[in-house]
Amino acid sequence: xxxxxxxxxxxxxxxxxxxxxxxxxxxxxxxxxxxxxxxxxxxxxxxxxxxxxxxxxxxxxxxxxxxxxxxxxxxxxxxxxxxxxxxxxxxxxxxxxxxxxxxxxxxxxxxx
Amino acid sequence: xxxxxxxxxxxxxxxxxxxxxxxxxxxxxxxxxxxxxxxxxxxxxxxxxxxxxxxxxxxxxxxxxxxxxxxxxxxxxxxxxxxxxxxxxxxxxxxxxxxxxxxxxxxxxxxxx
Numbered sequence: 369x370x371x372x373x374x375x376x377x378x379x380x381x382x383x384x385x386x387x388x389x390x391x392x393x394x395x396x397x398x399x400x401x402x403x404x405x406x407x408x409x410x411x412x413x414x415x416x417x418x419x420x421x422x423x424x425x426x427x428x429x430x431x432x433x434x435x436x437x438x439x440x441x442x443x444x445x446x447x448x449x450x451x452x453x454x455x456x457x458x459x460x461x462x463x464x465x466x467x468x469x470x471x472x473x474x475x476x477x478x479x480x
Numbered sequence: 481x482x483x484x485x486x487x488x489x490x491x492x493x494x495x496x497x498x499x500x501x502x503x504x505x506x507x508x509x510x511x512x513x514x515x516x517x518x519x520x521x522x523x524x525x526x527x528x529x530x531x532x533x534x535x536x537x538x539x540x541x542x543x544x545x546x547x548x549x550x551x552x553x554x555x556x557x558x559x560x561x562x563x564x565x566x567x568x569x570x571x572x573x574x575x576x577x578x579x580x581x582x583x584x585x586x587x588x589x590x591x592x593x
Contacts, residue, residue: 399581403584410573467513467538470525473520
């Protein structure tokens, strides 16, 4: 089946620093999604991307859908302590597919 | 709260018992998805249902696991004769249609003694 490689696996940064994480796939996706999961809770959708090359922002978060449709990145600018959590990328291989394929997550720790 | 509701939040079962996990989708959503998450891993797709129909069950184990989404009431994920390896967090998500992003509940943490 399809697999997503998400990196880095974990990051330890100082408050105020920028963060970048990415996902790559061996197959093409038509939709890329980025979620954040806090301990004991479900993933919360941050950004959805629908077109190759699309660059979308949500506050301090920016995500891009790679031109090849096989990768995506998420940037967080000026990190704050509440950014701590696990960030997951997810992809839909084609329309009407329904199910999402998830990466294994990037655990972000922000030191005040 | 109009979000995806899952219950129970925590469920403890002994080996051999049955586990029933419930999911009420967001209002207006008729597409439901179940995922399993092991510690420090991503979510693994199990099954996709649309009212009264199973659309894709390619991630469901062949035995002991079943899912339904009846015309009335919540979606149910049922695990019969549970084993220790079934211990995980089970998440339900819903969407208005399969092309829209999925919104997740807070999960059911299943522990098998």
